[in-house]
Amino acid sequence: MTDGGGMDIIITGLVLGGTYALIAMGLNLQYGMARIMNLANGEVLVVGAFVAFWLYTAGQVSPLLTLFVVAPLAFALNWLIYRFMLLPLVRRAKSQGQLEVDSILVTFGLSFVGVGLMLAFFGGDYFSYSYLARPVRIMGETYGLNRIVAFLGAVVIGGLLYLWLERTRPGRAMRAIAVDPKSARLVGIDVPRMSALAFALGGTITAMGGALLSTYLTLDASTGVLFTLKALVIVIMGGVGDLRGTIVAALLLGLLETFVAAWIDPGLTLAAAYLLFVLILLFRPQGLFGRKA
Amino acid sequence: MTPSRSEAARIGWVVLALAAAATLPWIGSSYYLALGVTIATFTVLATSWAIFSGPTHYISLATAAFYGVGTYTTGLLIETMPYWSILAIAGLIGAAGAALVGLATLRLSGVYFVIFTLGLAEFVRQVLTWVQNLTGQKGIYVLTQITEAQIYWQLVGLAALVWLAGWLIGRSRLGFALRIIGDDEEVARHSGIDTAMAKVLLFMIPGAAAAMTGAILAPRFVYIEPAVAFSPMLSFQVVIMALLGGTGRLWGPLVGVIPFTFLWEAISSSFPNQTTLLLGLTFLLIVYLLPRGFVGLFLDLRQHGGGTFRRAGA
Amino acid sequence: MTMHPTVLSLRGATKRFGGLVAVNALDFDVHENQVLGLIGPNGSGKSTTLNLISGALPATDGEIVLRDRDITRLPPQAIARLGVARTFQLVRLLPSMSVLENVMAGAVFGHRRRWGRAAETHARKMLDRVGMGRKLHLGIGQLTYIDTKRVELARALAGEPRVLLLDEWLAGLNPTELEEGVALIRSLRDDGRTIVLVEHVMDAIRSLCDTCVVMAQGTKIAEGTPEAVLSDREVIRAYLGDDDA
Numbered sequence: 001m002t003d004g005g006g007m008d009i010i011i012t013g014l015v016l017g018g019t020y021a022l023i024a025m026g027l028n029l030q031y032g033m034a035r036i037m038n039l040a041n042g043e044v045l046v047v048g049a050f051v052a053f054w055l056y057t058a059g060q061v062s063p064l065l066t067l068f069v070v071a072p073l074a075f076a077l078n079w080l081i082y083r084f085m086l087l088p089l090v091r092r093a094k095s096q097g098q099l100e101v102d103s104i105l106v107t108f109g110l111s112f113v114g115v116g117l118m119l120a121f122f123g124g125d126y127f128s129y130s131y132l133a134r135p136v137r138i139m140g141e142t143y144g145l146n147r148i149v150a151f152l153g154a155v156v157i158g159g160l161l162y163l164w165l166e167r168t169r170p171g172r173a174m175r176a177i178a179v180d181p182k183s184a185r186l187v188g189i190d191v192p193r194m195s196a197l198a199f200a201l202g203g204t205i206t207a208m209g210g211a212l213l214s215t216y217l218t219l220d221a222s223t224g225v226l227f228t229l230k231a232l233v234i235v236i237m238g239g240v241g242d243l244r245g246t247i248v249a250a251l252l253l254g255l256l257e258t259f260v261a262a263w264i265d266p267g268l269t270l271a272a273a274y275l276l277f278v279l280i281l282l283f284r285p286q287g288l289f290g291r292k293a
Numbered sequence: 294m295t296p297s298r299s300e301a302a303r304i305g306w307v308v309l310a311l312a313a314a315a316t317l318p319w320i321g322s323s324y325y326l327a328l329g330v331t332i333a334t335f336t337v338l339a340t341s342w343a344i345f346s347g348p349t350h351y352i353s354l355a356t357a358a359f360y361g362v363g364t365y366t367t368g369l370l371i372e373t374m375p376y377w378s379i380l381a382i383a384g385l386i387g388a389a390g391a392a393l394v395g396l397a398t399l400r401l402s403g404v405y406f407v408i409f410t411l412g413l414a415e416f417v418r419q420v421l422t423w424v425q426n427l428t429g430q431k432g433i434y435v436l437t438q439i440t441e442a443q444i445y446w447q448l449v450g451l452a453a454l455v456w457l458a459g460w461l462i463g464r465s466r467l468g469f470a471l472r473i474i475g476d477d478e479e480v481a482r483h484s485g486i487d488t489a490m491a492k493v494l495l496f497m498i499p500g501a502a503a504a505m506t507g508a509i510l511a512p513r514f515v516y517i518e519p520a521v522a523f524s525p526m527l528s529f530q531v532v533i534m535a536l537l538g539g540t541g542r543l544w545g546p547l548v549g550v551i552p553f554t555f556l557w558e559a560i561s562s563s564f565p566n567q568t569t570l571l572l573g574l575t576f577l578l579i580v581y582l583l584p585r586g587f588v589g590l591f592l593d594l595r596q597h598g599g600g601t602f603r604r605a606g607a
Numbered sequence: 608m609t610m611h612p613t614v615l616s617l618r619g620a621t622k623r624f625g626g627l628v629a630v631n632a633l634d635f636d637v638h639e640n641q642v643l644g645l646i647g648p649n650g651s652g653k654s655t656t657l658n659l660i661s662g663a664l665p666a667t668d669g670e671i672v673l674r675d676r677d678i679t680r681l682p683p684q685a686i687a688r689l690g691v692a693r694t695f696q697l698v699r700l701l702p703s704m705s706v707l708e709n710v711m712a713g714a715v716f717g718h719r720r721r722w723g724r725a726a727e728t729h730a731r732k733m734l735d736r737v738g739m740g741r742k743l744h745l746g747i748g749q750l751t752y753i754d755t756k757r758v759e760l761a762r763a764l765a766g767e768p769r770v771l772l773l774d775e776w777l778a779g780l781n782p783t784e785l786e787e788g789v790a791l792i793r794s795l796r797d798d799g800r801t802i803v804l805v806e807h808v809m810d811a812i813r814s815l816c817d818t819c820v821v822m823a824q825g826t827k828i829a830e831g832t833p834e835a836v837l838s839d840r841e842v843i844r845a846y847l848g849d850d851d852a
Binding site for chain 1: 350352354397398401403404405407408409411412415416419420422423426525529532536566567568569570571572573574576577580581584
């Protein structure tokens with residue numbers, strides 16, 4: 001991938017971080033807005049990747065087209081999960097703390113169900129396919145075209161999401177429930193409906209991120225938890241409900257991870273995430289741009 | 294405080310039950326002995342998990358990390374150190390590791406702790422694999438004369454230690470502090486309780502217990518490699534069993550471990566390829582249908598039966 | 608009043624929430640064996656001030672000193688151990704515990720720590736003190752409103768604090784209860800307790816407080832004896848008008 005130089009690591013890192021940003025935006029919609037800490041987020045990502053892999057190897061369908069299949073499927077799946085598995089918890093919870101514990105347990109269970117289903121349907125092998133695996137030259141260094149395309153895809157999807165949240169009425173309503181669900185209810189926002197929407201949309205974004213990642217990463221049924229963990233670290237670091245913070249944190253993680261892989265060992269994929277996480281815990285638990293409570 | 298008469302009677306029953314459990318290697322076949330090892334293993338892990346997660350409501354997903362560290366402690370030291378000292382060292386390493394994790398996360402809300410523990414086993418596994426690659430080592434052989442029966446006895450002894458620790462904590466200031474924290478953390482802090490320190494101290498118990506369990510079981514594996522020692526499934530199984538039994542009483546996890554072990558035997562022999570899926574589904578059923586486990590059922594029955602409700606401990 | 612040594616003093620204590628200044632450079636001293644009343648209209652920063660003293664909120668600026676010890680940056684548990692105990696505006700009891708156990712929480716972990724039999728005996732004494740000696744083993748759900756307040760007060764007293772903070776302890780009581788409540792606080796005052804109370808009930812302030820600090824919009828606007836402060840026309844008109852019910 002790289003030979004340990006400077007510029008190419010930075011670009012590779014930013015490209016990886018861009019895709020992480022998309023995935024973490026999905027998780028942030030679910031946690032920041034729907035108030036569900038979703039430990040099964042990574043499994044949704046792997047499902048998106050699986051669909052892309054399957055359509056490409058079975059029918060030579062371009063992963064970029066697959067996005068239009070993955071999006072509605074993931075939306076429906078996540079909406080159903082929220083409606084039938086999480087909403088009952090929201091209703092029975094006596095406090096935010098109780099909901100947190102319950103949703104952690106349920107989504108943790110769901111993540112195992114997800115891994116189990118994928119093992120049942122696809123087996124436990126690693127899967128990868130060769131899409132746009134051509135070199136492309138940027139500033140004198142070569143990169144895989146698939147990485148660059150995936151990054152651009154992430155930028156487009158993330159940009160659309162950002163515009164939707166900033167410029168449209170439902171988008172603003174969704175940001176309102178992130179800031180203060182009680183007041184949001186008072187100004188006439190249907191909080192349960194918006195929460196379901198935020199959760200489903202978050203899952204959709206994550207699954208699309210998975211389809212994009214599958215063009216250049218090798219995945220298997222049980223790798224979801226690694227992405228869940230990275231996305232969680234990014235969300236905490238960037239600040240819950242803060243999309244701009246999420247993007248900055250994701251780029252940082254992408255960079256650091258690429259440095260660790262290039263200079264120390266590619267097997268240490270979690271080391272960068274834990275390093276950042278410990279720094280955040282010790283120095284800025286309120287997030288990069290968060291104000292101290 | 295000296296134990297009251299009813300407490301003394303209860304202690305008597307526990308000692309009797311432990312003695313009865315210890316006879317298994319003489320009366321059971323090797324199949325039942327293996328089952329006994331599994332039950333004793335998960336009793337230690339789930340009970341110590343519940344001692345921490347019950348009162349604090351912090352979900353620890355780190356059991357496999359500490360267990361794996363314990364396994365490796367035995368693997369690395371077995372040639373050079375006397376066996377019994379290895380168990381103590383594993384316990385100390387587990388407790389120290391838990392204290393570090395706790396100091397980093399437990400002064401913040403539970404979310405940080407869950408996230409940190411979620412990937413901990415995988416992180417430690419990656420680091421160990423990296424170190425092994427550096428030194429050119431692949432796995433470690435653990436060749437000892439230790440028999441299955443001896444492993445079983447050690448685990449039963451460890452379970453007794455965990456219960457003793459839980460019982461002593463329940464009667465101590467720390468136990469009282471934890472009940473207050475469980476009720477209202479704000480009040481606890483304003484009453485003068487260092488809530489973060491109480492949680493860190495408590496988290497050292499499952500850390501030490503899981504590391505010692507791993508250390509005891511290492512000779513059973515014969516050959517240790519990271520992928521075996523740090524199975525994420527283990528953390529999940531522990532949470533399931535503890536929740537199935539219930540965390541409100543010391544005996545709760547045991548009541549979850551026994552039926553679950555048999556259920557698990559049945560599942561893994563009938564559907565060996567669907568274990569992850571069925572494990573996940575079972576867990577969801579427990580969370581939705583039995584949110585407080587068998588202990589909760591028992592307490593509800595007692596309350597509806599008109600019996601008086603008294604909390605153990607203080 | 609100089610014969611009473613200072614126990615607690617605030618110098619320039621400030622709390623900002625984003626752009627909003629809830630408490631602005633507040634100065635006052637609390638003397639031993641005295642009752643200080645913090646008064647002012649709703650939203651004037653009284654409760655926030657108590658929260659700064661008890662450590663529930665960190666101060667943005669300024670200094671809070673308890674007997675020569677700077678407690679400004681300390682967490683609530685450390686402040687509690689050094690001798691500040693409080694009640695909450697909305698009563699907070701420990702729902703899974705009996706009345707006696709609630710009060711033992713204060714006796715076991717407060718300023719003066721006890722354990723075992725000693726803690727229990729002391730907690731019983733505190734419950735006697737607030738008139739709850741016969742309801743030791745009740746659950747929290749079985750208590751009347753004033754009794755929950757009494758239990759919370761007993762819990763605060765049980766650690767033998769140097770300073771007791773009462774956050775609208777008399778609020779929400781009916782006229783009969785109010786009379787009992789005022790009598791109880793007065794008896795604590797007669798014991799020589801040092802108390803800071805946030806209160807709206809004017810009769811109570813007149814009869815209980817040695818000194819009053821009047822706050823408005825986060826700032827101290829007057830300080831003195833209740834008579835002097837409450838007869839200050841400006842204070843009444845500008846800040847207490849509607850609240851003087």
